[in-house]
Amino acid sequence: MEASNWAFVTAAYVITWVLIVGYLAYGQRALNRARAEYERVAGRAPGEGDGV
Amino acid sequence: MTNDVHTLQVPRSGGWGAFGVVSVAAVVATQVFAFLTSPPDVNMGQLEKILYVHVPAAWVMFICFAVVLVYSLRFLWKGREEDDLLAAAAAEVGAIFNGLTLILGMIWGKPAWGVWWVWDARLTSTLVLFLVFVGYLALRAFVEDPQRRGQWSAAVGILGALNVPIVWMSVTWWRTLHQMPSSMQSMAKIYWVGMFANFGAMVLLMVYFIRRRYEAAAITRAAEHAAQAAALEGSE
Amino acid sequence: MAFRDDVRRIHAIAWKDLTTERRSKAGFNSVAALGITILVLFGFALGPDAQALRDAAAGALWLSALFAGVLAFNRSYQVELESGALDQLLQYPGPRWVIYVGKLIANSLFVGLMLVIVVAVGIALFQVRIPKAWPSLIGVFALGAVGLVVLGTFYAAMASRSRAREVLLPLLLFPMLVPVLLAAISASKALLVGDIMHEAGAWIKLLAAYDLIFLVATLWAFEYVIEV
Numbered sequence: 476m477e478a479s480n481w482a483f484v485t486a487a488y489v490i491t492w493v494l495i496v497g498y499l500a501y502g503q504r505a506l507n508r509a510r511a512e513y514e515r516v517a518g519r520a521p522g523e524g525d526g527v
Numbered sequence: 528m529t530n531d532v533h534t535l536q537v538p539r540s541g542g543w544g545a546f547g548v549v550s551v552a553a554v555v556a557t558q559v560f561a562f563l564t565s566p567p568d569v570n571m572g573q574l575e576k577i578l579y580v581h582v583p584a585a586w587v588m589f590i591c592f593a594v595v596l597v598y599s600l601r602f603l604w605k606g607r608e609e610d611d612l613l614a615a616a617a618a619e620v621g622a623i624f625n626g627l628t629l630i631l632g633m634i635w636g637k638p639a640w641g642v643w644w645v646w647d648a649r650l651t652s653t654l655v656l657f658l659v660f661v662g663y664l665a666l667r668a669f670v671e672d673p674q675r676r677g678q679w680s681a682a683v684g685i686l687g688a689l690n691v692p693i694v695w696m697s698v699t700w701w702r703t704l705h706q707m708p709s710s711m712q713s714m715a716k717i718y719w720v721g722m723f724a725n726f727g728a729m730v731l732l733m734v735y736f737i738r739r740r741y742e743a744a745a746i747t748r749a750a751e752h753a754a755q756a757a758a759l760e761g762s763e
Numbered sequence: 764m765a766f767r768d769d770v771r772r773i774h775a776i777a778w779k780d781l782t783t784e785r786r787s788k789a790g791f792n793s794v795a796a797l798g799i800t801i802l803v804l805f806g807f808a809l810g811p812d813a814q815a816l817r818d819a820a821a822g823a824l825w826l827s828a829l830f831a832g833v834l835a836f837n838r839s840y841q842v843e844l845e846s847g848a849l850d851q852l853l854q855y856p857g858p859r860w861v862i863y864v865g866k867l868i869a870n871s872l873f874v875g876l877m878l879v880i881v882v883a884v885g886i887a888l889f890q891v892r893i894p895k896a897w898p899s900l901i902g903v904f905a906l907g908a909v910g911l912v913v914l915g916t917f918y919a920a921m922a923s924r925s926r927a928r929e930v931l932l933p934l935l936l937f938p939m940l941v942p943v944l945l946a947a948i949s950a951s952k953a954l955l956v957g958d959i960m961h962e963a964g965a966w967i968k969l970l971a972a973y974d975l976i977f978l979v980a981t982l983w984a985f986e987y988v989i990e991v
Contacts, residue, residue, distance in 0.1 A: 517750065
């Protein structure tokens with residue numbers, strides 16, 4: 476009983492961290508893409524000077 | 528109700544990167560803490576360790592719902608795009624934590640109940656709320672015009688949030704009126720320290736997730752505004 | 764004085780929707796036929812054992828009404844969308860909620876009539892024994908129908924004007940209707956077998972509360988949704 480429960484606990488934490496790291500990566504990629512698009516259009520990095 | 532009056536503030540990243548590192552470290556630390564300090568439960572063996580993520584994830588999901596509600600109301604009231612984008616970011620993050628709650632609930636349930644799913648009041652309500660979130664995100668995906676998307680999302684978000692307690696009540700009645708026993712065991716006090724610690728860390732992570740999602744969306748919108756402005760200047 | 768104007772406008776919109784429906788007779792007839800067809804399919808899925816059918820009757824009836832009714836909600840905006848009449852309608856003076864209430868009334872009559880037909884057929888197909896408490900059952904159906912129509916009409920104001928409207932309306936609507944379905948089906952089931960545990964009362968109160976809350980909320984939110 477104990478051994479098989481460890482498998483479930485391990486699976487739970489693996490999935491948890493896959494989700495966390497995955498969403499962190501997704502968020503960072505989206506942010507990088509947004510920044511690149513902004514620089515392409517506005518000619519300067521976002522956050523410099525006032526808002527457009 | 529238009530956003531011509533107020534120009535979208537482009538967010539600066541500032542110290543958020545460091546905040547992200549801190550929040551992830553906090554989640555790791557509190558999980559390790561929970562592992563080391565909680566003794567195995569008499570009935571469930573090591574299974575209760577799953578609850579240290581499952582329960583805080585559910586609480587964080589509710590906070591995200593509340594954020595969606597507040598910022599949707601604010602958007603309809605003031606018409607600032609920032610509020611719409613923040614509500615949308617909170618909805619997406621809320622859906623992630625909602626999904627995590629469901630998956631962990633099922634992983635906990637298989638050894639505990641013997642099956643991958645029971646129509647338990649809490650799990651079922653969480654599933655319905657997940658579908659409500661998904662509907663909100665689908666609506667945003669299918670509507671292009673930002674003003675329309677913002678107002679429609681706000682209405683859907685507010686109604687969805689309004690429904691949360693009603694869904695919870697009706698599903699719980701549905702289960703208890705037929706005298707189905709509650710499947711989730713109540714936990715001894717010794718676990719609550721670890722639980723709240725994990726919850727605190729997870730809130731930090733939630734804030735970071737929402738912030739990052741909001742930044743990306745706001746910068747994208749600002750880029751669209753800039754492109755429009757450039758196009759208008761070019762045509763004069 | 765202004766209220767009388769509003770009532771007149773509501774009446775005009777409801778009447779417009781209903782006469783458009785009457786002139787295109789295909790509309791109601793096909794939706795009712797679809798409701799019956801879905802009911803028959805449920806019969807195949809759950810039957811042919813008489814007791815199994817009776818146990819499932821409440822659920823099958825409500826789901827058939829829901830699936831057929833979904834078509835009615837998008838259609839209630841379709842005519843205006845196709846002819847560009849919605850923009851014209853928005854240009855007339857008057858608060859927006861009168862458009863909403865007019866459509867609610869028209870849709871209520873439409874869905875109500877469809878429900879009567881589907882229930883009549885369902886009683887036969889699912890070998891339902893009509894209980895002594897049948898007036899309460901009618902009350903449950905009325906309250907449940909209101910819940911369906913209120914949220915269906917509201918979400919259709921958005922879905923009918925977006926891409927992928929056929930999938931978006933059910934996707935938005937069905938999760939929101941879970942309390943209505945649970946309450947209506949549970950109350951119907953209980954009443955059909957004599958309600959020994961007296962649970963129907965609680966469900967009926969929930970239905971009434973739900974209807975009230977969302978009627979108010981959608982009335983408030985409609986102008987934000989129809990203007991843009």
